[in-house]
Amino acid sequence: MSADIIVRVEGVSKKFCRDLKRSLWYGLKDTAADLLGGHSSNGLRPDEFWALDGVSLELARGECLGLIGRNGAGKTTLLKMLNGLIKPDKGRIELAGRVGALISLGAGFNPILTGRENIYVNGSVLGLTTKEIDSKLAEIIAFSEIDDFIDTPVQSYSTGMQVRLGFAVATAMQPDVLLLDEVLAVGDAAFRAKCYERLARIRDRAAFILVSHDTDQIARVCSKALVLDHGRERHLGEVEEGIRVYHDISRPRHHTSSFEQSAEGTIASIASCDDTVADGGQFTFSISLELPALVSVADVRVVFWGDDGLPAFDAYTRTQGYSLRLEEGTSKVTLTVGPLTLKRGRYAVSIAMLNRSNNLHLYWGDRIRTVEVDGPMTGAVPYTPPLTCLSITAEP
Amino acid sequence: MRDHPLTVYTPESPLRQPAKFVRDMIADLLASRELAWRLFLRDLSAQYRNSVLGYVWVFLPPLVASLPFVYLNSTGVVRMGETPIPYAAYAMVGTIIWQTFVDALNSPLRTLNAARSMLTRINFPREAILLSGLMQVGFTFLVRLVLLIAVFGAFALEPAATAPLFFVGMLSVVGTGFMIGLLLTPVGMLYSDVSHSLPIASTFLMLLTPVLYPVPASGFGAIVSALNPLTPLVTTTRDWLTTGHVAHLGGFILVSAVTVTFLVFGWVAYRLALPHLIARLGN
Numbered sequence: 001m002s003a004d005i006i007v008r009v010e011g012v013s014k015k016f017c018r019d020l021k022r023s024l025w026y027g028l029k030d031t032a033a034d035l036l037g038g039h040s041s042n043g044l045r046p047d048e049f050w051a052l053d054g055v056s057l058e059l060a061r062g063e064c065l066g067l068i069g070r071n072g073a074g075k076t077t078l079l080k081m082l083n084g085l086i087k088p089d090k091g092r093i094e095l096a097g098r099v100g101a102l103i104s105l106g107a108g109f110n111p112i113l114t115g116r117e118n119i120y121v122n123g124s125v126l127g128l129t130t131k132e133i134d135s136k137l138a139e140i141i142a143f144s145e146i147d148d149f150i151d152t153p154v155q156s157y158s159t160g161m162q163v164r165l166g167f168a169v170a171t172a173m174q175p176d177v178l179l180l181d182e183v184l185a186v187g188d189a190a191f192r193a194k195c196y197e198r199l200a201r202i203r204d205r206a207a208f209i210l211v212s213h214d215t216d217q218i219a220r221v222c223s224k225a226l227v228l229d230h231g232r233e234r235h236l237g238e239v240e241e242g243i244r245v246y247h248d249i250s251r252p253r254h255h256t257s258s259f260e261q262s263a264e265g266t267i268a269s270i271a272s273c274d275d276t277v278a279d280g281g282q283f284t285f286s287i288s289l290e291l292p293a294l295v296s297v298a299d300v301r302v303v304f305w306g307d308d309g310l311p312a313f314d315a316y317t318r319t320q321g322y323s324l325r326l327e328e329g330t331s332k333v334t335l336t337v338g339p340l341t342l343k344r345g346r347y348a349v350s351i352a353m354l355n356r357s358n359n360l361h362l363y364w365g366d367r368i369r370t371v372e373v374d375g376p377m378t379g380a381v382p383y384t385p386p387l388t389c390l391s392i393t394a395e396p
Numbered sequence: 397m398r399d400h401p402l403t404v405y406t407p408e409s410p411l412r413q414p415a416k417f418v419r420d421m422i423a424d425l426l427a428s429r430e431l432a433w434r435l436f437l438r439d440l441s442a443q444y445r446n447s448v449l450g451y452v453w454v455f456l457p458p459l460v461a462s463l464p465f466v467y468l469n470s471t472g473v474v475r476m477g478e479t480p481i482p483y484a485a486y487a488m489v490g491t492i493i494w495q496t497f498v499d500a501l502n503s504p505l506r507t508l509n510a511a512r513s514m515l516t517r518i519n520f521p522r523e524a525i526l527l528s529g530l531m532q533v534g535f536t537f538l539v540r541l542v543l544l545i546a547v548f549g550a551f552a553l554e555p556a557a558t559a560p561l562f563f564v565g566m567l568s569v570v571g572t573g574f575m576i577g578l579l580l581t582p583v584g585m586l587y588s589d590v591s592h593s594l595p596i597a598s599t600f601l602m603l604l605t606p607v608l609y610p611v612p613a614s615g616f617g618a619i620v621s622a623l624n625p626l627t628p629l630v631t632t633t634r635d636w637l638t639t640g641h642v643a644h645l646g647g648f649i650l651v652s653a654v655t656v657t658f659l660v661f662g663w664v665a666y667r668l669a670l671p672h673l674i675a676r677l678g679n
Binding site: 014026027030031033084090094096099112130 | 402403404405406407409410411412430431434435438439441442445446514515516517518519520582583586587664665668669671672673674675676
């Protein structure tokens with residue numbers, strides 16, 4: 001293994017069994033095969049499936065790999081194999097150096113013992129000697145911010161407090177390879193920020209693998225991404241592309257046409273609607289209307305919803321200082337929003353048309369369509385206005 | 397970079413590299429001592445912290461197990477045969493030996509099941525769990541020794557001159573119980589049938605073993621006692637403490653040798669089985 005690469009995974013596969021009784025039986029058979037020095041079967045037995053299928057990767061010191069995929073994609077299975085908890089069924093894993101894993105925080109915490117006692121227990125479970133723990137005790141307590149409770153039984157700690165203590169102990173062991181399985185999701189924002197700061201500090205001398213569903217977190221922290229889908233590698237390499245692939249996989253999460261209605265006596269529907277918008281382009285749509293009477297002051301409101309369920313923008317004629325006059329009878333109203341400079345991705349669209357005099361909806365469609373927006377692929381914020389350099393002048 | 401050897405994980409059986417396997421076994425055993433001690437202290441201090449009676453719970457099992465027989469024997473309902481020392485003391489010595497055997501028998505499965513969440517999430521020298529269990533067995537035995545001394549005092553009995561060998565006997569008793577328990581763990585961690593049947597089996601076995609009665613001289617009981625490998629263990633250990641006249645020394649040595657052999661086998665099986673067990677146990 002070359003000096004820089006400290007994690008090497010070659011064509012690693014792992015099979016699991018859907019049926020519990022069979023799974024236990026296979027476990028015994030595999031143990032027996034190992035005892036006899038033989039080889040367990042390479043293929044799938046009844047009820048088995050590949051939880052991880054031919055995954056390869058390499059990681060050098062200083063690199064951080066973001067492991068993304070939907071639930072059951074094989075992320076934790078891969079981490080457990082890297083940590084040596086379970087054996088691969090195919091392939092080979094090589095690791096150079098001390099492996100630290102936070103596959104679950106607080107494993108080994110005894111609820112009846114105090115925080116201080118648990119630091120010693122947890123520390124030695126992770127391979128620290130009593131002397132090493134002694135020398136790091138103050139730092140661990142300070143980092144976890146639980147000074148007042150350090151001599152209180154851990155069972156009276158909040159989840160967040162347990163997470164802080166666990167993270168502080170695990171990172172104190174200064175691993176060469178650190179495996180983090182969604183453990184930071186529990187802490188509050190301030191503590192998470194502190195954790196990232198700490199990770200950044202030990203980053204030069206370690207390689208991280210971070211499992212998270214928070215793609216913004218991945219984008220911020222990781223230098224590489226591995227996207228898993230049903231145990232197979234869908235992408236390995238650039239983070240932004242990985243996140244795009246992940247969003248592709250998780251497409252069904254986006255729900256549309258959940259709600260559509262209009263006021264009494266009015267017949268309204270979306271007549272046409274763009275389904276793609278270029279970077280900096282316009283989103284154009286039209287509404288077919290059949291009104292029983294004149295509406296002299298009408299408003300239209302368009303909201304784009306991002307993947308995270310939060311609004312990306314809210315365009316409203318009323319706040320923009322004008323309104324529409326809609327005649328009695330049948331008509332077609334065409335509107336356009338833009339230029340749109342949004343993060344690349346899929347957005348759900350809500351469209352409303354209101355009568356300003358009584359605030360009733362002439363038309364109301366909540367997340368009725370999905371629009372594919374092309375754009376830059378950076379950051380957590382959907383709005384990406386163009387940034388232009390006006391001049392660069394030499395100063396004396 | 398710290399000097400760390402390369403760790404390799406492959407599907408092959410670790411037994412294909414026997415030299416490395418043995419090296420790893422010894423290295424892990426050495427590395428697990430400190431952790432085992434800490435886990436032992438943790439369990440010890442946590443065990444009775446939320447209990448009112450505390451360490452009384454250590455004394456109760458052998459007391460409760462032997463008292464009914466002492467009572468039955470004293471009323472004459474059941475005759476236990478001639479014992480070299482007063483029956484109550486004889487029964488107490490027997491049950492303390494037997495309870496220690498049962499503790500050792502249950503220890504591997506009990507400690508491993510208690511450490512399930514740790515085993516499936518953290519990699520550490522797996523021997524630590526077993527060692528801390530053994531330490532608990534030893535500690536409980538030492539506490540019960542106090543009970544034994546009290547009984548000897550109450551009956552004004554003198555231990556035999558061979559009494560120091562009693563501890564050698566206890567070592568073999570613990571080793572045998574632990575060996576059986578260890579061999580059962582790969583199956584026992586997967587199938588709860590094992591942990592369900594252990595208490596039933598050990599109660600039944602106690603009645604088949606000369607724990608509360610001397611070795612029968614004739615009849616069906618004599619055949620069962622002669623065939624029961626636990627007979628020489630229990631009787632030799634007890635004889636060393638009470639009379640010094642040992643009747644089954646040959647059997648004792650044979651059983652001890654078999655125990656050592658199977659202990660090593662059980663340890664190998666345990667190491668090989670754990671990754672498979674963890675994969676099947678899930679989170």
